[in-house]
Amino acid sequence: MTLTELARAAEEIWAQWEKASGGVKTLEDLETARIQILGRKGRLTQLFSSLRDLPSQERAEAGKILNALKERIEEALAKKREVLAQGAQWERLARERYDFSLPGKWRPLGKLHPLTQVRLEIEEIFLRLGFDVASGPEIETEYYNFEALNIGPDHPARDEWDSFYLGEGVLLRTHTSPVQIRVMKERKPPVRIICPGRCYRRDNPDATHSPVFHQVELLWVEKGLTFAHLKWVIGEFVRAFFGPGYEMRFSADFFPFTEPSAQVHIRKKGTEKWLEIMGAGMVHPRVLEEVGYDPEEVTGFAFGLGIERMAMLRYGIEDIRLFWQNDLRFLSQF
Numbered sequence: 001m002t003l004t005e006l007a008r009a010a011e012e013i014w015a016q017w018e019k020a021s022g023g024v025k026t027l028e029d030l031e032t033a034r035i036q037i038l039g040r041k042g043r044l045t046q047l048f049s050s051l052r053d054l055p056s057q058e059r060a061e062a063g064k065i066l067n068a069l070k071e072r073i074e075e076a077l078a079k080k081r082e083v084l085a086q087g088a089q090w091e092r093l094a095r096e097r098y099d100f101s102l103p104g105k106w107r108p109l110g111k112l113h114p115l116t117q118v119r120l121e122i123e124e125i126f127l128r129l130g131f132d133v134a135s136g137p138e139i140e141t142e143y144y145n146f147e148a149l150n151i152g153p154d155h156p157a158r159d160e161w162d163s164f165y166l167g168e169g170v171l172l173r174t175h176t177s178p179v180q181i182r183v184m185k186e187r188k189p190p191v192r193i194i195c196p197g198r199c200y201r202r203d204n205p206d207a208t209h210s211p212v213f214h215q216v217e218l219l220w221v222e223k224g225l226t227f228a229h230l231k232w233v234i235g236e237f238v239r240a241f242f243g244p245g246y247e248m249r250f251s252a253d254f255f256p257f258t259e260p261s262a263q264v265h266i267r268k269k270g271t272e273k274w275l276e277i278m279g280a281g282m283v284h285p286r287v288l289e290e291v292g293y294d295p296e297e298v299t300g301f302a303f304g305l306g307i308e309r310m311a312m313l314r315y316g317i318e319d320i321r322l323f324w325q326n327d328l329r330f331l332s333q334f
């Protein structure tokens with residue numbers, strides 16, 4: 001083969017590729033075309049092997065021609081491959097196309113438990129009135145749960161709070177009032193907090209009692225506070241939580257840690273029945289002394305309400321046990 005013949009053969013390979021490339025429709029076709037030209041027995045590969053038949057002074061020139069052709073063909077193949085790959089992708093997408101008109105899968109949203117909803121609502125009301133939210137441990141000592149609250153070892157009130165003891169002097173708190181002591185020992189007056197939390201009593205479960213329940217404690221200690229302030233705060237709360245159209249009534253009660261103490265009832269105007277909503281009172285001077293406050297200097301008031309009770313009144317629920325049974329038919333109503 002002469003140099004001229006080789007150059008012509010190279011041109012022909014290119015012309016053949018150009019002619020054939022229009023018919024290359026798939027990546028498989030392209031691979032076949034590539035093998036025909038550049039494969040081990042491909043036309044261009046064969047042309048490369050015929051280089052050695054040329055006289056040595058022409059070989060360099062011929063090599064240049066073939067390398068240029070090889071480069072050109074490789075470039076053309078790459079371009080074609082890109083176009084075909086894109087086409088293949090479109091085809092695949094068209095095949096997998098989503099039908100946006102089909103109805104979606106309905107996934108029900110979870111909700112907060114009604115007791116959590118009520119707790120958050122109560123917190124919000126008191127946050128607006130300028131109270132902080134405090135918390136304390138559910139495992140308490142007798143000191144915080146009883147003694148510091150003026151409930152001595154022989155005090156009959158201890159029987160009322162029939163407790164779950166975990167060990168000597170350690171129990172599950174029977175109310176949220178121990179948090180009053182913890183907060184007052186940590187802060188100087190004025191103190192204005194509420195404390196929502198879980199409480200435990202050895203009460204037999206029935207429609208209105210559960211061995212585990214929730215209270216919200218409120219405590220405000222400052223110079224010059226009187227029972228009138230207590231009435232005002234509770235009145236604001238009743239209006240915010242139950243809405244207008246309710247009246248409230250205080251009746252005498254007894255708690256060792258408040259003096260005087262009261263029970264608060266509400267009633268829908270125009271109805272007969274009074275409903276107890278909380279225990280309340282002015283913080284007992286002995287409790288103030290116990291935490292290092294001067295009862296001549298500051299006064300305070302406190303109350304404790306049951307969250308279950310509030311939720312039952314709000315939603316007209318007759319049985320407290322419904323809150324714990326995790327029956328979705330019940331829970332999904334809130």
Ligand code: FA5
Nearest residue numbers: 175177203209210213279280281302303304305306309
């Ligand atoms: C107390 O626990 C006092 N610490 C409240 C208090 C705080 C008074 C500050 C004065 C000043 P009492 O035992 O009444 O009080 O409980 C308060 C509320 O907790 C009750 O009105 C009731 O709603 C709720 N409660 C008590 N025991 C249970 C129970 N076993 N199941 C559900 N709710 C309960």
